Amino acid sequence: MSVTVARSLDEALETLARVPQSMVLAGGTDAMVEINFGHRRPQHVVAVDRIPELNEWRSDGSTLRIGAGVTYAALEAAPFERLVTALAHAARTVGSPQIRNAGTLGGNVAMASPAGDTLPVLAALDASIELHRVGEVRVVPWHEFFVGPKKTTRRDDELVVAILVPVRRGPQAFLKVGTRNAMVIAVASVCLVIDLDERTVRCGLGAVGPVPLRAPAAEAWVADQLVWTDDHVRPRDPALSREFGRRVGEAARPIDDHRGTAAFRRHAISVCAARALGRAFDGGLQGGKP
């Protein structure tokens, strides 16, 4: 076994070009578990946690470009809390302080666990993944990147370098169900984003399908049931949230596993979606503010 501690993006990409089967090590919160338990015995590891470009972020007002190495701990705080509220809230639900100090957004994306906490948020916001390899940069929309449980369209010689997240004005929420509050892998998670400029309702679903999902039929239906103003949204019928939840549940594709049954997951996702929408109407949600 060999290890490259990459000090620059070029060094990481050149290593991946030379040894495409390399295991990429970012925060280590997933990768080290696989090594510790002998589930993976990589011949080569590329550590990417010291590449300055990966730890940077910038916003042009409409799109936030978040380096893949930005940790959950960083995402919890300013400016992400204001710009992409749901992403900040999702980050805060990940693991523990120790895990959030190490784990990265890029790692969550590249690992593509169906239960990855940031994935329903990236789906709801319509984020894209920026991949680099030697001589090539490509940007892949989230729905073309995630193709199955822990399966993505990243090529072996590519590195996830940044996540491109549209900044959307309006209330945002992230809700997650697990067996307890801390240190828990999601049984079901929901991200609700109301875009006051587009006048769209966006709902991302996590842990209820092989990949993060959206609920397009429910989203389109509910957008038509709302009274929109420039900086507010309210329902015509107060019972709307419950019906929205039911329709979101129809978009889920859950399975039975050791964390929960498919039926429970569908129920949980419906309740979470209804609550998130209700909170948006109550003014209890903070919004993304460009």
Add this chain to the structure above:
Amino acid sequence: MIDDEEVSYRLRVNGADHDVPGAWLGESLLYVLRERLGMPGSKNACEQGECGSCSVLVDGRLVCACLVLGAAAVDRSIVTVEGLTDESDALSLVQRAFVDAGAVQCGFCTPGLVMTVHDLLERPKAASEFELREAISGNLCRCTGYGRIMDAIERAFAEADGQRP
């Protein structure tokens, strides 16, 4: 690039450089600390970041040593529970608070919790008990029910506040 054929890499732990000879490069920092460098203060329980009993500071960040690849921690400053006290072996302020509060039962989680509380003292004081509980949510204790650990944290903060100019 480091590979297995090479003799060793070097880690900076508690202010001193340590050669790590003959190690398999897939070893976690926790394994290296305990089995290669003779520092068993960081405890090994879950090896998956669940329990926090191996908490250490790497470049000032509180992390689980079991989730750090030892060979990828070269040139980083690592602080373990052994590094909290000086040569005199006097207890640190946090360790003293744990003793005074009776916050230690079986003791297995204690080194990790002590590291977490040391890290907490470096940052702006958490405003509420809820935030303090959230801050220690990565450290599992199966004995105390956390009551006396919370007491120890309050004592540590009070003591630290008293020492500040």
